[in-house]
Amino acid sequence: MTATNSSYAAFTRTGTPGAPLVFAFHGTGGNEMQFTELVEKMLPDASIVSPRGDVSEYGALRFFKRTGEGVYDMDDLAMRTAKMVSFIDEHKAANPGRPVYALGYSNGANILASVLFERPDLFEKAALLHPLIPWQPQANSGLSAKEILITAGQRDPICPLPLTQGLIGYLEAQGAAVEASIHEGGHEIRQSELQALSTFLQR
Template identity: 35%
Template sequence: MSVAEFKHVWVDRGSPNTLLLLHGTGGSETDLLPIGDTLAPTFNQLSPAGRVMEGPMRRFFRRYGEGKFDESSIREEAAALAEFVRWAAGAYGFDPSRVYGVGFSNGANIAGSLLLLHPTVLAGGMLMRPMLPLEPPEVPDLRGKRVLTVNGERDEMAPLASVERLHALLREGGADLEAVWHSGGHGLTRGELSHGAGWFAGFGE
């Protein structure tokens, strides 16, 4: 795969663990670097930019409208992202079995898509404001994977039923899921980043 297919940033910290940082709609490959530093300052960072354009805004897959996703685009882009992570592991020399997704909004949904469609790519991760991106053809084997989801009770962009369906699939697949809810909406909070940092602190170096 050509590096040019995913514009990205690689931060090598000599760690056995790597964060795959996945921005929200309109973001870039640099958006989540500070959040990665907050969550797991010793981990390597691989931060790609989404390949899909919605007007001037980058995304990780197409949509028809708010909460209405193009499932063929999800499948195509999740497969491409999985291939990119495998390529990057070889190019940069990080352990492909210890990659943890950190995604916000659209980035959280592509991270969820990797877990549901390409479960060997991620060892787990933190999904901020995720919802169910699509129904997988079968329940994936997620045993041994740790997943933290954080959603807002007043988040109109991530409907409760869709979030709960994602939780159900993750649990059915055997993931060690911690589902956190806060009283706010779609925006990130300092409290959840602090919680996430504590969660990542439980991962061995």
């Protein structure tokens, strides 16, 4: 079902007691339904929370503003990261005892990464599909041993591979347990990524 709480319209589904709580974040132009069937297939017993981006870029939904391709409005990102932290905190508090996983694609991966940098304690696992982090995050000991999957395309015109490699290097330097799945293509999600994601979430 899609419901509206104090901060986001979101798809929510209550799963089996004790099964993971999974947050899913869509890409630019997607919506709260983009990954719900995928999560249901990979983790049939999971509870799901998938918020709808509340920023419109010429009609395409996003989670924060940008001023150009790969150029973020950092003040807006900070504000919306804080808003998303509160949203996740609220749902996590309502689901005590569940492990919390998250996945995001493109703009959804970027807001997830920003939340992860701010509050790594919120998640047991996080999957960033084609993230673009064009700034240097601060050192963060809270990321130590955090399970993180990053997927990318070698020829992604939106998320250049060197920036993806830089993000992997940053996370490894914080002590995170990082896995990477990189295909030969561009910004599209390929089957190899989905297999890596399934293995990562189910393990």
